[in-house]
Amino acid sequence: MARSERIKLEKGSFKKASTFFRFIKPYRLAFSVGMIFLFLSSLIGMLFPYLMGQLIGKDTPEVISSVTNVIPETQQWLDLNNTSTLIKVMICVFAAQAFFSFFRIYLFGYFTANSLKDLREEAFKVLVSSPLNFFNKNKVGELTSRISSDVELLRDTLNTTLATFIRQIITVVFSLVALFFMSPRLCFIMLSVVPIVAIIAVVFGKFIKKVAKETQDASAKSNSVLEESLMGINNVKAFANEFFEIIRYRKQVIEVRDKTMRIVKWRGLFFSFVIFFMFGSIVFIIWQGKLMVDTGDMSNKSFISFILYTIFVGGAISNLPDLYAKVQKAIGSTQSLMAILDGEKEDLALTPIEASLNLKGNVNLKNISFSYETRDDVEVLKGISLDVEAGQQIALVGSSGAGKSTVSALLLQFYKPNSGEILFDGKPAKEYNLSELRNEMAIVPQEVILFGGTIKENIAYGRLNATENEIIEAAKGANAHDFIMSFPDGYETYVGDRGIQLSGGQKQRVAIARAILKNPSILILDEATSSLDSESELLVQEALEGLMKGRTSFVIAHRLSTIKNCDKIVVMDQGMIVESGTHDELVKIENGIYRNLSEIQYR
Numbered sequence: 001m002a003r004s005e006r007i008k009l010e011k012g013s014f015k016k017a018s019t020f021f022r023f024i025k026p027y028r029l030a031f032s033v034g035m036i037f038l039f040l041s042s043l044i045g046m047l048f049p050y051l052m053g054q055l056i057g058k059d060t061p062e063v064i065s066s067v068t069n070v071i072p073e074t075q076q077w078l079d080l081n082n083t084s085t086l087i088k089v090m091i092c093v094f095a096a097q098a099f100f101s102f103f104r105i106y107l108f109g110y111f112t113a114n115s116l117k118d119l120r121e122e123a124f125k126v127l128v129s130s131p132l133n134f135f136n137k138n139k140v141g142e143l144t145s146r147i148s149s150d151v152e153l154l155r156d157t158l159n160t161t162l163a164t165f166i167r168q169i170i171t172v173v174f175s176l177v178a179l180f181f182m183s184p185r186l187c188f189i190m191l192s193v194v195p196i197v198a199i200i201a202v203v204f205g206k207f208i209k210k211v212a213k214e215t216q217d218a219s220a221k222s223n224s225v226l227e228e229s230l231m232g233i234n235n236v237k238a239f240a241n242e243f244f245e246i247i248r249y250r251k252q253v254i255e256v257r258d259k260t261m262r263i264v265k266w267r268g269l270f271f272s273f274v275i276f277f278m279f280g281s282i283v284f285i286i287w288q289g290k291l292m293v294d295t296g297d298m299s300n301k302s303f304i305s306f307i308l309y310t311i312f313v314g315g316a317i318s319n320l321p322d323l324y325a326k327v328q329k330a331i332g333s334t335q336s337l338m339a340i341l342d343g344e345k346e347d348l349a350l351t352p353i354e355a356s357l358n359l360k361g362n363v364n365l366k367n368i369s370f371s372y373e374t375r376d377d378v379e380v381l382k383g384i385s386l387d388v389e390a391g392q393q394i395a396l397v398g399s400s401g402a403g404k405s406t407v408s409a410l411l412l413q414f415y416k417p418n419s420g421e422i423l424f425d426g427k428p429a430k431e432y433n434l435s436e437l438r439n440e441m442a443i444v445p446q447e448v449i450l451f452g453g454t455i456k457e458n459i460a461y462g463r464l465n466a467t468e469n470e471i472i473e474a475a476k477g478a479n480a481h482d483f484i485m486s487f488p489d490g491y492e493t494y495v496g497d498r499g500i501q502l503s504g505g506q507k508q509r510v511a512i513a514r515a516i517l518k519n520p521s522i523l524i525l526d527e528a529t530s531s532l533d534s535e536s537e538l539l540v541q542e543a544l545e546g547l548m549k550g551r552t553s554f555v556i557a558h559r560l561s562t563i564k565n566c567d568k569i570v571v572m573d574q575g576m577i578v579e580s581g582t583h584d585e586l587v588k589i590e591n592g593i594y595r596n597l598s599e600i601q602y603r
């Protein structure tokens with residue numbers, strides 16, 4: 001999804017973003033108290049221009065007496081004309097401000113850190129529970145960025161932007177009230193100038209944002225080139241295409257620069273506009289105030305306070321659009337985060353599975369048809385029916401793209417068939433708890449991807465509570481023990497990102513050990529020995545035969561020698577089962593696919 005789409009706010013977006021409040025709710029006390037402190041510190045900050053006016057401004061004695069006559073009580077306990085009292089008051093004000101600010105920042109920080117922790121946790125929970133279809137449709141990079149950078153943006157917003165936004169609003173409101181009481185006339189003059197300049201600035205700012213978006217898009221595009229080239233650096237080097245990639249990247253970078261240069265001009269104009277008119281209007285108001293002071297319509301102190309309040313208002317108003325934009329952007333990212341949370345989930349246990357189902361391992365595929373949602377016009381499986389008795393070994397053979405791996409994905413309940421159903425021990429798959437059902441199966445996949453930990457951790461992934469000895473036994477069973485021990489760190493050897501530091505055959509044996517450790521009732525081997533040399537294959541084949549004994553096993557293989565002894569061999573072609581039987585039966589079929597294949601392979 002493009003960035004722009006995500007930031008754009010549709011009608012229901014505030015509603016969607018508001019579901020975010022359930023993450024705030026547990027910490028609402030901290031939030032509310034923080035809010036109170038924010039109010040207090042902002043309000044106290046509003047005393048600053050007034051006190052500065054008292055400190056700097058000098059009034060004539062007549063004015064002083066006229067003021068003190070009006071409010072004699074004030075005179076008695078707090079004489080702000082006395083400089084040392086004034087300084088003491090100011091110190092108290094600043095101390096209170098410091099106190100409130102500390103707790104405001106602390107409480108907001110506490111509330112943000114905790115609610116975002118919950119949000120991250122929940123988002124991850126939803127992501128890992130999402131059906132595979134979701135991952136076919138969404139890029140992993142995009143999802144990662146949502147959870148990392150969007151959450152980061154939210155943190156910034158909740159911690160700082162929101163507080164600043166609220167403080168500025170308080171500043172504007174209270175300054176205006178103060179201004180009005182000091183001099184209604186001057187206040188109206190100010191109001192007829194400052195907001196107009198501010199509104200023009202907002203419109204201008206919006207235009208700049210639009211141009212800035214183009215730059216962002218260009219920069220995102222250049223990032224994807226960067227990512228692609230570095231992720232596929234092996235390919236780049238193998239094809240000696242470094243120069244091509246450099247040119248490709250340069251093109252993008254130049255675009256970013258050109259777009260940036262366009263915006264630079266407007267941004268410059270914007271700032272000179274703001275500076276000129278903002279300061280211009282402030283000078284205009286000061287001039288008006290000065291006239292009033294000269295005619296005795298206003299006291300000197302009030303005048304100084306007035307100037308400071310006006311500067312406060314001007315500053316706050318010109319900050320508001322930027323802050324508003326930031327809040328808007330945060331709402332946008334909240335919205336897309338919430339979209340993840342509302343996503344479809346598999347019905348998983350999400351707790352350690354305690355009891356095993358003890359499946360016998362009878363499997364029936366009943367007239368299964370299936371197409372991937374991302375390519376729903378292509379029917380990948382067309383009415384597959386297959387009855388497997390507990391403990392049988394079933395081989396799936398057929399040309400590339402015939403649908404063999406798809407069958408294994410359906411067995412594992414990664415996808416639901418469009419029609420037909422799969423029964424385990426005579427009961428439809430949907431009547432089982434999904435996690436428990438999957439717990440009965442193990443797969444050695446076609447492309448083994450390991451986690452970035454140690455070999456030991458990777459084997460233990462098959463059964464998290466396995467003991468060290470069980471892990472070593474499993475590794476021995478997979479013929480992996482010897483190569484593991486040949487590493488200086490043995491079982492503690494790090495396999496690197498996605499297992500990059502192991503060879504294909506080594507990874508495959510780790511995956512086999514994992515499956516052995518899991519001790520499943522149903523085993524799926526998708527080309528489990530394809531990356532092994534003939535000698536290792538023989539050894540692993542023995543191990544696999546031991547592993548397959550007594551459990552229902554689906555063996556997908558291109559090399560027919562590995563499946564010759566299976567109870568049943570199923571030949572698939574273009575999503576259909578075209579032949580099935582034992583090896584001996586199948587080689588007898590005149591012009592049969594299996595017979596052809598075996599003739600080629602055994603020649």
Ligand SMILES: Nc1ncnc2c1ncn2[C@@H]1O[C@H](COP(=O)(O)OP(=O)(O)OP(=O)(O)O)[C@@H](O)[C@H]1O
Binds near residue numbers: 372375398
């Ligand atoms: N995630 C997916 N989304 C869309 N189509 C897919 C997906 N995975 C596989 N396909 C398509 O489904 C068809 C069957 O693929 P499958 O992986 O089951 O073949 P296979 O028999 O395992 O082949 P191979 O022997 O090469 O592994 C192919 O045409 C493939 O393009």
Ligand SMILES: [Mg+2]
Binds near residue numbers: 526
């Ligand atoms: Mg496959």
